Amino acid sequence: MELNRRHLLRLMGAAGAGASGLGALAACSSPTQGPPLESGHAALSLWTHDPGYATFFTDAASDEALVGGSNWTYSVEVTSLAPPDVIARLVSQAVAQRPLPDLAGLEIGQFPRMMGSDIAENLLHDLTPLTEPFGDRLLKTQPYTIDGKVYALESDNSVSVMYYRADLFEELGIPEDVETWEELLDIGAQVAADTGQAIGMVSDGDNTAIVQGFTQMLLQRGGGLYDADGNLTLLSDEAVEVLELMAEGVSTGAFLSLADPYGSATAAALKGGGLTATVMPNWYKVYGLEANVPDQAGLWRARNIPRFAGGGSVSSTMGGTAFGVVKDQVLTDAALDFLERCYLTPEGQLARYHAGAYLPTLADLYETPEFQNITDPYLGDQRIFEVYSVAAEELPVYYQGAGLVVLRDTIGGPILRALKGEIGAEEALTEGVSAYERQVPEQ
Template sequence: MTGYSRRRFLRATALAGSGLLAAPLMSACGDDGGDAVESGAVTIDFWTHDPGYEKTFTETAKALTDGAGGSKFDYTLNITKSDSDALVTRMISQGAAGSGTPNMLGIVISVFPRVMAGGIAKQLLTPLDDIIAPVKDDLLRTAPYTVDGKVYALESDTCVSVLYYREDEFAKNGIPTDVATWEELATVGAGLHARTGQSLGVVATGDNTSITNQYLQFLLQRGGGFFNDKGELILDSPEAVQTIEFMAKGLQSGFLLGVPDPYGAPNTAALKENRLIAIAMPNWYNVYGLQTNVPDQKGKWRMRTLPKFQGGGHIGSSLGGTGFAVVEDKPATAASIELLRYTYLTKEGQLARFKAGGFLPTLAKLYNDQDFTGYDDPYLGQRVFDVYTPAAKDLPTFYQNQNLNLLTDSFGGPLLEALQGKKSPGDAIKEAVDAYKKKAK
């Protein structure tokens, strides 16, 4: 595509999908100028929201500089840190201006729909299908970062959801740690709450994103979803209704604790005060939720696979994620692709990621690799891959749509009313679907 035609295309479409209508639009082609760097010293403008990624890529860049994988590049990372949404806003704006875009950036999974809209991914990002081809059948979670059949970012963490539980409190209250189904655990949890005021999970009651995300984790496990592989809305389903019913009943009985934000102060207080003694969360909650907020409870928490729903579904689920993308047509694009490939598509890189930030492998075969399976988590006091491996083998697939934010805005309010018993699950879903369809037009 020529510079002018790309410029005209972006002017017509890109920022309309990103909320930046006031910005002037120009081509990202040839961004920042200069000849392609094929070897030697190279500086990578690296944008991230998480210090774990800064640490990981700094280590793998050093490994490549030292000759790992036969690299011909001598890497320097120029790191910019901000929240993911702000970084994507800046990338789109700078791409429209024709300069100042990064070489690589991390895009949080819920923010990625912004680059799906208006052809932004196609215009600014490098398709990664060629580099993933050798491991395509082994690579997990590519669907959320796929646009029109092409992959534009690589997932950083499988985000396997498990059930964390306080082993000491379970023993004290006579709660089996191997309860088979959510329905059985809900019965146990209701009785526990009536006796002690304690809960075995949470329901988010704050902002739309928190409300819908916590629901989505259960919905995916139950076998439902927001969209199918074609991006079509599939919210109106028996699984969606049943998931609301399960959560609403749990909230009413006290089995599940209502908190505005599962990562905020009220949730932390419930952990510290022993009112919340179990919670369904992804693997990253170990570090960012438990170790960060209740370090003194080290050795008291354990984890297991999620109980199944009686109606069917999976023993695993997922929540969250970050895809790393490479901006195309820049002098350091080849070096950026090499850095991403080494960090995300080799065992050495995935092991470095796990050691640096606790990020789980996204290559399925590594869930049976001794370098991972032999790991004893010092906080939980157990071999965590005994849990992660079976859960990763039974993960539901999460499909995206460029209008995910519209669904979140349309669904959050009705969903909360249904969870609180103010509206039937069916009515909440119908209201959300109708509102979404009007906004999506």
């Protein structure tokens, strides 16, 4: 299928390639290397931005519990690339008919760049035959779905929970079971006035961080950026309500406004007890809490997020990385078998959790003893899947659209101004959407 040349040029520009790289090629597809390998040794190539995935897949290739009985034996050669470069290089290599990987790690915020101009359809194998038997018990397929077809499998549900300092909550008289955001915000405002300590944070850094934080709360409330068809749905009562609540939290001091959830200012707030709680995905425990305040092991706990009084979930999601299989290559069938074993079997999901704390995407596994019996030393030996299982059951659906990269740039600034109290929430969202619609044609 023919691709939009302007879109390809834009993607290739991000990879540093010029228009000459297109040559006479109009279609974006993987080079044909010969007939598929039906058995034997499969030396798979994998592109990813995260060394954790590199380690997992490399180890999985020789794990008999995962690959035993396969028609293939496996080895994995990893190429490390920045998240945007994975997609840019996939496109440029395909257009130039140069070698492509067998497996590609696609960061969730970058995947929308593959949703236009039939790029995913031309480059990636349709995984729907693998996912359909699981129905809605296979979580988080929607961000990687185009026209009803799934092109990548999520590695980690990135389930958002509320992490909180149990000792500080007790000291400040904050109940651990506050039911609604509105109630917690009132408590947080009083705590901030009395002690200067905050019960949450919002980002005032770059557009990506700003929009991610807002989207996390919007999904929890029951809203979203796009619908299943890729149409923008941002202008909604839920979006206005969420942004108003976030702005109120900043104005009262209940929420700290921080540029980077992993940066020095956040680390200082955690170390000094100025930030007593935060809503973030499961991976933040490792990359945010344990990395910045390892000495606070045993003091932190996790709970499900307070609901909004107007409705929604006790759960949300933010971030993620999915793996797709490049189509029409010698090792495509072998890569499909390997990915299925690693991502769609109980053994593979348990191995992923123990390798990097990646939460299972098969919903039924959350209630099994293998996961329910896991205790987390950093969280005071809490049986953490008692929290994650509730969150997974209420995990909101997250749809993406091809224009998401533009949307982040157009709404990030207005959202930040609303958080600072410079403009109202509805005005901010309307301004951002208007700018978006001038740049992205209607679906």
